[in-house]
Amino acid sequence: MTDDANRLRVAIVGASGYTGAELVRLLVCHPAARVVALTADRKAGNTLDAVFPHLAGAGGEGALPPLVAVDNVDWEGIDIAFFGLPHGASQPVIAALPPQVKAIDLSPDFRFADPAVYSEWYGLPHQSPALQAEAVYGLTELMRDRVKAARIIACPGCYPTSSLLPLIPLVEAGLIEADEVIIDAKSGVSGAGRAAKEGSLYAEVAEGIHAYGVASHRHAPEIEQGLSLAAGRAIKVNFTPHLMPMNRGILSSIYVRLAKGASADDLRATLATRYQGEPFVKVLAAGTVPATRHVRGSNQCRIGVFADRLPGRAILLSVIDNLVKGASGQAVQNMNVVCGLPETMGLAQAPIFP
Structure with a gap:
């Protein structure tokens, strides 16, 4: 078990959605990560168990911070930020991150190499086109070498x-x-x-x-x-x-x-x-x-x-x-790769059956 002070400090932006809940479920059992910030603007001020009762007590009593508005996150205290926001919402937040924060985006905001394709299909102008060239498409098994060196990882759709x-x-x-x-x-x-x-x-x-x-x-x-x-x-x-x-x-x-x-x-x-x-x-x-x-x-x-x-x-x-390989699990897999951790860390769970 990694010493708590040496764990990756993780923020989940958009923690009140299904992918946010899955990220919490996976990360509270991850030995090298500690969730230190959870955002959900409409539900700011709530505890996570009020939004997702199945996560009550996850990680131990008091292990998870309350939900806050994204503007209230202290980014200087974050190593990895996961984004589970609707399309168009991640781009301006990621553009404003301090350079030491690695962003793993589960939305479509950075998936398209050509910003014009994003704009055509999502009906919005790309708000951070200069960052698009820096983003890596995070289909882990086929893009592993590029993911290792990335600062912005765009997780594929399901x-x-x-x-x-x-x-x-x-x-x-x-x-x-x-x-x-x-x-x-x-x-x-x-x-x-x-x-x-x-x-x-x-x-x-x-x-x-x-x-x-x-x-x-x-x-x-x-x-x-x-x-x-x-x-x-x-x-x-x-x-x-x-x-x-x-x-x-x-x-x-x-x-x-x-x-x-x-x-x-x-x-x-x-x-x-x-x-x-x-x-x-x-x-x-x-x-x-x-x-x-x-x-x-x-x-x-x-x-x-x-x-x-x-x-x-x-x-x-x-x-x-x-919700796992198609979203939050692949996101954690990419975190493991970019941080030099064993790729299976926190993800070794066998399937649930029946």
């Missing part, structure tokens, strides 16, 4: 995480036709955030499934950015998300056309080699179907590869917990 982990190695290896990728993805309701929305009401979600953001979801250009970088040219994908009547989890069913001479076995072997030794990405044996219940509450991504019955095609199945 759908892009589940899609890019299986796809990027295959595009880089030239084993699939990158222009013909179809992603049919399904997410739990927590992916929509904690704010009250009509579409997230129980009666709107239970006993059904529906597509949303059809041909217009903001994670599509993020996926395309990753695949374009891997391919060395502009790539477009067919991406449709669906909302499922469950709290957590993402299942991405990805349909690909094989490159000439390639087989599903080649895809599986390439992914298995790429992720050999990775603690959080598991490529499953032939015929094994991953399920969201197999990763619930964990920082794992599990990938299955299947030959389609249509000649020349294959099916990739990728599952994650959207």
Whole structure:
């Protein structure tokens, strides 16, 4: 156990949302981190257990500070700041941080290398374009070397995480036709955030499934950015998300056309080699179907590869917990990397089942 005085001093900006709660859940058990600031402007003045009763007593009596407005944080006493804010809100705060504070942003504010793409899809001008060139896209397993040296880390969205982990190695290896990728993805309701929305009401979600953001979801250009970088040219994908009547989890069913001479076995072997030794990405044996219940509450991504019955095609199945590997867990993983800590520190929890 790290001595308390030597622990990383952590702030969570936007602690009253689902990703904020997950960050607290993970960090109170992290032996090298201490949460010293929690912000939630609308709930400033409350204790965290008043907002999230399941976190009452987390870390020990009096271990967590009260919620405060972001303007009241003493940034000189912070080493790492996590941001779980709506889009457009992180940029001005991160721009004003002292240089010694490393920022790990779970919002889309720094995910796009081209600020114009961010502005197009999020309807806001980028408020800190000069910082964008400094930001690193934090898909940890594939960007680890860049994350190590970063001051601003943009954590990927949940759908892009589940899609890019299986796809990027295959595009880089030239084993699939990158222009013909179809992603049919399904997410739990927590992916929509904690704010009250009509579409997230129980009666709107239970006993059904529906597509949303059809041909217009903001994670599509993020996926395309990753695949374009891997391919060395502009790539477009067919991406449709669906909302499922469950709290957590993402299942991405990805349909690909094989490159000439390639087989599903080649895809599986390439992914298995790429992720050999990775603690959080598991490529499953032939015929094994991953399920969201197999990763619930964990920082794992599990990938299955299947030959389609249509000649020349294959099916990739990728599952994650959207709040952990798709958000807060990957953020803590990036903190571990940037701070030179063991990557699994605070993240070794096995999935919750059933």
